[in-house]
Amino acid sequence: MAALARTAASTASNSSLEEVLGAMAAEIQLSPGIAGTQIMTFAPGGDRLQLMGSAGFSDVETFFDLLMASRDRGAELATLRSMGERRQCVLPGRRAQMLADPNWEPMHAYVSQLDWEDFVSTPLLSRGKALGALNVYLAPGPGATPVILDFLGAMAEQAALAVDYATLIHEERDAVRREERKRLARDLHDSVVQHVFSIGMQAKALGGIARRLTDPLAPRVDAVATEVTGLVDAVQRDLRGVVLALQPSVSAKLGLLPALHALAEGIERRHGVSVDLAVDPLLEEDVKEPAFTEDVYQIISEALHNAVKHAAPTLVRVSAWRETDRRRLRIDVVDDGLGVPTDAAERSGYGLVSMRDRASRWGGSVAVTAEKRGTRVRAELPVPYVGAEQRDKGTA
Ligand SMILES: Nc1ncnc2c1ncn2[C@@H]1O[C@H](COP(=O)(O)OP(=O)(O)OP(=O)(O)O)[C@@H](O)[C@H]1O
Numbered sequence: 001m002a003a004l005a006r007t008a009a010s011t012a013s014n015s016s017l018e019e020v021l022g023a024m025a026a027e028i029q030l031s032p033g034i035a036g037t038q039i040m041t042f043a044p045g046g047d048r049l050q051l052m053g054s055a056g057f058s059d060v061e062t063f064f065d066l067l068m069a070s071r072d073r074g075a076e077l078a079t080l081r082s083m084g085e086r087r088q089c090v091l092p093g094r095r096a097q098m099l100a101d102p103n104w105e106p107m108h109a110y111v112s113q114l115d116w117e118d119f120v121s122t123p124l125l126s127r128g129k130a131l132g133a134l135n136v137y138l139a140p141g142p143g144a145t146p147v148i149l150d151f152l153g154a155m156a157e158q159a160a161l162a163v164d165y166a167t168l169i170h171e172e173r174d175a176v177r178r179e180e181r182k183r184l185a186r187d188l189h190d191s192v193v194q195h196v197f198s199i200g201m202q203a204k205a206l207g208g209i210a211r212r213l214t215d216p217l218a219p220r221v222d223a224v225a226t227e228v229t230g231l232v233d234a235v236q237r238d239l240r241g242v243v244l245a246l247q248p249s250v251s252a253k254l255g256l257l258p259a260l261h262a263l264a265e266g267i268e269r270r271h272g273v274s275v276d277l278a279v280d281p282l283l284e285e286d287v288k289e290p291a292f293t294e295d296v297y298q299i300i301s302e303a304l305h306n307a308v309k310h311a312a313p314t315l316v317r318v319s320a321w322r323e324t325d326r327r328r329l330r331i332d333v334v335d336d337g338l339g340v341p342t343d344a345a346e347r348s349g350y351g352l353v354s355m356r357d358r359a360s361r362w363g364g365s366v367a368v369t370a371e372k373r374g375t376r377v378r379a380e381l382p383v384p385y386v387g388a389e390q391r392d393k394g395t396a
């Protein structure tokens with residue numbers, strides 16, 4: 001009960017979910033008879049499990065990879081079962097069973113670190129939905145007694161509360177950020193853009209007046225006025241870009257596929273270039289993380305714009321597809337244009353940097369390579385959400 005009170009207190013404070021669940025795992029671990037503790041949750045907005053708290057095990061980093069490797073060999077994961085059935089799942093003698101099963105071979109060394117026998121997976125339930133699971137590895141002894149099972153049930157409830165709370169905060173922050181950006185865009189548009197516009201009008205008027213004067217300085221004034229007009233145009237273009245970038249994203253408004261089609265059509269119309277678009281039709285259905293979708297859209301948009309801006313191509317082929325396990329997204333934007341100059345890195349504007357930032361935010365990367373004719377921009381991103389089919393196959 002002291003453990004409950006302590007974790008309840010930390011849930012209410014401002015710590016991150018990972019800190020809270022990490023502390024909770026450490027607390028649970030203090031209870032007699034528990035050799036190892038793990039708390040897993042789904043990533044916010046997604047369906048991919050992540051290890052959020054672990055105690056007892058020394059090498060936490062490799063756990064998930066080993067688990068996935070076992071799953072791929074056909075091992076049955078109790079975590080998935082407890083979450084699927086939405087009830088506590090007790091597996092007496094689980095350690096011996098895992099060690100005897102070749103499908104679990106990748107995990108053999110890992111689970112042998114600790115002295116344990118039985119395994120209990122308790123789903124973290126909130127409003128009938130499984131948000132994750134609390135797994136414990138019980139030391140040899142009385143096993144999963146009703147007292148322990150009750151205790152784990154109570155801790156799982158607490159953990160589910162913490163996850164719920166963190167999800168709420170995440171959504172709230174997102175909403176606040178969106179509002180703030182909209183406000184900034186509006187303010188910029190209403191004040192700065194309008195003032196710059198008037199400066200442009202005044203400069204044009206000044207040029208008109210200068211051209212009607214006979215004063216010897218008049219041509220000079222006209223030249224300055226023309227220069228100011230040009231500068232104002234450039235500033236306005238930049239500002240328009242900033243205002244647009246601050247608006248709720250086009251991919252969020254339209255959905256990724258329609259947004260990409262609109263983008264491709266716009267480029268074809270304005271630049272007379274053919275754009276061939278091939279995008280995994282299930283991507284949108286599977287990926288529910290708006291920030292990811294937006295990054296995918298913006299990476300494609302920048303690569304496409306770079307092609308038409310720098311390479312004078314006749315055709316740009318855009319494809320976005322996932323590898324067979326659907327966990328990695330590959331984006332290719334290939335043009336048949338002039339090719340990247342060797343000093344592209346030095347002239348690098350904001351575009352390449354921004355594409356790389358957007359990819360690396362998800363642990364991905366961007367490579368620009370020369371084709372026999374033209375350029376290939378390839379971005380690879382781990383997908384933050386794996387769809388229903390993948391989920392049913394089992395993630396953990
Ligand atoms: N598809 C392409 N074909 C030929 N050259 C390219 C292509 N993509 C990029 N480049 C070269 O790489 C440079 C860097 O691109 P980047 O997008 O970073 O900057 P930019 O397009 O010049 O400016 P910005 O994107 O900031 O408006 C470009 O200036 C251009 O020389």
Ligand SMILES: [Mg+2]
Nearest residue numbers: 306349351352
């Ligand atoms: Mg660019």
